Amino acid sequence: xxxxxxxxxxxxxxxxxxxxxxxxxxxxxxxxxxxxxxxxxxxxxxxxxxxxxxxxxxxxxxxxxxxxxxxxxxxxxxxxxxxxxxxxxxxxxxxxxxxxxxxxxxxxxxxxxxxxxxxxxxxxxxxxxxxxxxxxxxxxxxxxxxxxxxxxxxxxxxxxxxxxxxxxxxxxxxxxxxxxxxxxxxxxxxxxxxxxxxxxxxxxxxxxxxxxxxxxxxxxxxxxxxxxxxxxxxxxxxxxxxxxxxxxxxxxxxxxxxxxxxxxxxxxxxxxxxx
Ligand SMILES: Nc1ncnc2c1ncn2[C@@H]1O[C@H](COP(=O)(O)OP(=O)(O)O)[C@@H](O)[C@H]1O
Ligand SMILES: [Mg+2]
Numbered sequence: 379x380x381x382x383x384x385x386x387x388x389x390x391x392x393x394x395x396x397x398x399x400x401x402x403x404x405x406x407x408x409x410x411x412x413x414x415x416x417x418x419x420x421x422x423x424x425x426x427x428x429x430x431x432x433x434x435x436x437x438x439x440x441x442x443x444x445x446x447x448x449x450x451x452x453x454x455x456x457x458x459x460x461x462x463x464x465x466x467x468x469x470x471x472x473x474x475x476x477x478x479x480x481x482x483x484x485x486x487x488x489x490x491x492x493x494x495x496x497x498x499x500x501x502x503x504x505x506x507x508x509x510x511x512x513x514x515x516x517x518x519x520x521x522x523x524x525x526x527x528x529x530x531x532x533x534x535x536x537x538x539x540x541x542x543x544x545x546x547x548x549x550x551x552x553x554x555x556x557x558x559x560x561x562x563x564x565x566x567x568x569x570x571x572x573x574x575x576x577x578x579x580x581x582x583x584x585x586x587x588x589x590x591x592x593x594x595x596x597x598x599x600x601x602x603x604x605x606x607x608x609x610x611x612x613x614x615x616x617x618x619x620x621x622x623x624x625x626x627x628x629x630x631x632x633x634x635x636x637x638x639x640x641x642x643x644x645x646x647x648x649x650x651x652x653x
Pocket of ligand 2: 442443444653
């Protein structure tokens with residue numbers, strides 16, 4: 379098939395031909411995580427590259443949150459390795475572990491803002507690891523305040539900067555949480571079910587924003603989702619977990635529906651059987 383307007387054999391520019399592939403920002407190899415006798419992840423491999431949005435799919439309890447926790451040293455790794463920005467997380471403790479965590483931005487389903495504090499202060503909380511403890515009343519360095527305002531502008535809610543976080547809608551609160559994560563100047567962004575509490579229109583816009591960040595900042599964004607269609611529309615790659623193992627991985631266009639439904643085939647949801 380030819381594509382109108384596209385030359386049949388386009389020469390790559392010299393710089394692209396000579397460029398060395400970027401190393402993965404996150405490299406997980408044969409990773410196992412267990413809580414006591416309970417194996418939660420087994421033999422998981424995952425690479426995340428700068429600029430890509432990767433959707434993590436899987437039924438409830440399949441290990442999505444645990445995989446994300448293993449990338450911040452909050453899950454008990456029992457085998458294999460998890461490397462983030464060149465640092466092996468297995469066995470890492472203390473100051474080194476805190477340094478790796480500072481480079482991992484996180485966004486959660488429930489936003490996790492401090493409701494009574496202003497939107498701006500919530501965003502500034504993302505740089506506390508750089509500034510050290512400061513007054514919640516706002517004695518942040520001017521440079522950080524400027525950056526926080528720029529980020530609020532980028533996520534489209536600069537006009538709410540002085541409002542208490544609790545006064546914002548769910549979609550706006552998630553944008554604040556994303557701005558706070560960016561305040562860390564993260565090397566990778568992990569978003570655990572970031573749109574599970576949002577209606578479909580807001581879910582689309584928040585996922586669009588996350589993908590813009592992946593592309594614009596050249597960082598990987600790993601986003602767990604429970605709506606397959608959202609993963610297919612908004613991601614560059616889908617990784618599917620079942621019972622703590624990766625059972626599928628590929629670009630949205632390469633995945634067939636039967637394989638995707640295998641992820642959920644034990645769930646007691648009659649809608650899934652009807653599909
Ligand atoms: N702190 C914990 N202690 C014991 N078991 C846990 C803990 N956290 C998660 N699990 C278990 O790990 C499995 C995967 O959980 P989770 O990663 O939260 O799945 P998902 O995010 O895909 O719903 C579940 O069986 C859960 O009960
Ligand atoms: Mg979860």
